[in-house]
Amino acid sequence: MPSTSSPGTEVLQQRAQLLALVAAALDARTSGGPLDPLESTRLDFKEEAGRRHRDGSLMPGSPRNVTAADHLADEVACMANTPGGGALLVGFDDRTGEVLGASLDADWLRHRIHQRIDVAPAVEERHVEGSRVLVLLVAESREPVEDTRSRLQWRVGGRCSPVDRTEWWLHQQRRRRHDTMAEPSGKTLRDVSARALQIARANVERAGAGAPDPLDDAELLRSLGVLPPDGVLTQAGALVFCPSPRTLVEYGRWDVEGGDVLDRGPALAGQSLLEQIDTVEQRLDAANTSITLSGAFAETALRRLPRRAVREAVLNGVTHRDWTTGEPTRVTWLDLDSALEVTSPGGFVGGVDEHNVLSEHYARHPALADLMRAIGLVDKQGIGVDRMYREMIALGHRPPSIHQTAGPRVRTRLRGGDPVVPVLTLMSAIRPSARRNDVKVALIVHTLLHRPFVDAQGLVPVLQRDAVYAAEAIEVAAAARVDGEPLVEPFKDVWVLSGRSIDLLERHRTAGLGILPYRRPAAEQQIVAVVEAWLERHTGISSGEYARLTGLTTSGGRGHLDRLVDSGRLRRGSSLGRNSHYVGAAAP
Structure with missing residues (x-):
């Protein structure tokens, strides 16, 4: 029987060995010798690509050198496929070993590499002979990593060489038999x-x-x-x-939850998993009927739930489930709710939970996940969840609900229906068009459809990333355009939907659609929600600030705030005139 080991312990041991290897190589490098003897299967010296003039002279570096980052992404993919992982030392002449220094911003580089190949190496700064260099520490991947040109390579000696998937998995099997x-x-x-x-x-x-x-x-x-x-x-x-003696993916269609069965689906025993997935997708395609939009959308037909979101929900529920149990993955369509539920045996694993499904990726069965990707059913790991979020938000639907239930099981729920036309209009107007596919932009827009403003700290739980990533996401959204104007714009120390974005949304009837509840609020509960959101991050609120958030005039905003003073929820601050403001009733 093969022995077992703790993946976490092994990673720490590999990282310690790698750091020791890096330290020894840098110490040896100070002696002035050539690089070749220092380079090995797990260690490679690199200069920043794109810094050489035609005459071979070195030009100044850039903190956001895309050419260098993409070149390093390919090298990181190669290292990640190599047993034990490896390290890239950036800032050295590839031929002579001369210390050139590195100008790349470490945080930006890590994020750029992660965008390109879904691997985020640790990036550390070191100083050698007075120059700044970067050390990229790459952990061994649990599944094959394709580079930016969809090649599969690993290190052989001191170079990257092609490897096919079968050879990669055979090597993994011989080394670990972990999957x-x-x-x-x-x-x-x-x-x-x-x-x-x-x-x-x-x-x-x-x-x-x-x-x-x-x-x-x-x-x-x-x-x-x-x-x-x-x-x-x-x-x-x-x-x-190969044909399975049992149902692996169970389909059912109901009118409402707990109601009448409309379609129990065919018996799938005797079909392979791939055939069962195909059969269920055909059933879902029939249930997920189209809705026709007219007007500005020229008789556009849209599904009640985005087809790509439906497919990703099913494939994620099959690929990442616990296959040691005989329980099927259950796929349920609820007709009147235009909703889909996919319930997968097995709980969250690998550090993933409902609060980080967008940022943490883990394959319970890497070989199966890689096969699904190789067939073309899914993209690189983690993209499926991003796609579900993006596709749902783009039509004005709520984001997917992904959580663990008793069993344990993971349940993914999508609820669609008629698209929210104002949201669809705004999302379709975003330029450059590639930003419409950016999940972080979609999440920021979705947040601002329901909250009057955002800031980096408030977006941390929304984006499921840290505040640095959230601040960068806001910069990206601010650079996007709607009819030539910014999608979002700054207001004081926060960010709000731009005037043009608001105009596009309010060109259509938004009442009763659940969006922009903070615009010209009438009910006291809505007024309180805007004020409390502002006071969570500020010591007071002025009538001008309230008016900007709600679309009212300054005098109209003052009237709303005075209502809250009369009801005891606010009191007037000490300042008068143009600097007058209001504070919480309990504020000192």
Whole structure:
């Protein structure tokens, strides 16, 4: 029986060994010797790409050198695929070993690399011979990492060399046998479903990942990393491609929760996982009918729930579930609510919970997750959740609900219906158009549809990242444009929707849609909500500040605040005239 180990302990040991290796290499480098003897499978010296003039002279560096960051992202991917991980020492001439220094901003570089390859190396600053250099510490990945050109490489000696998925997983299996999905199944090509192969081939071709010439069945499975040279499928390959004696994905359609059954779905025992997913997706496609928008959208047909969000919910529920239990992944469509629930056996693992599903990514079965990605069913790890959020928010729907229930199980719920036209209008007007696909921009817009303002600290739980990331996200949103004007703009020490964004939203009827409740509030509860939100971060509120947040005139704002004074919720501060302000009733 293979021995077990704690992944956390192993990572700490690898990091300690790597730091010792870096320290020894930098000490040896001070002796002035060449780099070649110092470079190894786990260590590489690099200069910042894009700093050389045509004549070979070195030009000044930039804190946000995209060319250098993308080049380093490829090197990080290579290191992440290498057993034990490795370190990149940035700021050295590749040939002579001369210390050139590094100008890249460490935090920006880490974020840029994470954007490009979904790996965020630790970036540390060091000083060598009076110059600043960077050390990128790359942990070994639990699954293959493709670089920015979709190549799979790892370190051989002192260089990056291509490796195919099958070889990568065989090496992992020999070293650890940590993922049962990478182990042999006893199934062979003869056990594979012809329809499953047909579905996989179509997905690979649709994703643009196919080879120039058509692959035969064995070549296709080998390219997906599930058919080793001995001809025995991996457990992941057998699960996805071979008929199962039981239902793996259970579908049901109800009128309302706990109501009448409209469709129990067909019996899926005897189909492979890939076939069962395909069958359930067809059922969902029939249930998820279209809604036609007219007017400015020229008879646009939209699904009650975004199809991409539906697909990601199902695939996440299948890929990341606990496969040691015989319980199926349950997919339930609720007709009158235009809602989808996907319930997966097994709770959250790997440090992921409902408060960080956007920022923390962990594959319970890396070999299965990689196979789903290789087929083209899912993108790189973590993108599926981002996509669900973005697709739902873009139509004015509430973000997905993802939480753990008893069992344990993870339940993902999407609720759609008629799109909220003002929100759809605003999101469609954002430029550059690529920003419409940016989940952090979508989350900031969604927040400002319901709250009068945002700041970095308040966005931390929304974005599920730290305040530094939140501040950068606000900068990105502020750089986006709507009809040539900013999407969001600063007001005092916070950020609000710009006047143009508000105009686009209010061009349509917003009453009763649950958005902009703070604009021209009438009920005292709405007035109190705006004031309390401001006073959570400020010592007082003036009539001018309240008017800016609510769209009222200054005198109208003063009237609202005076109402709260009369009801005992506020009192007037000590300042008078233009500096007059109001404070909480209990404030000193």
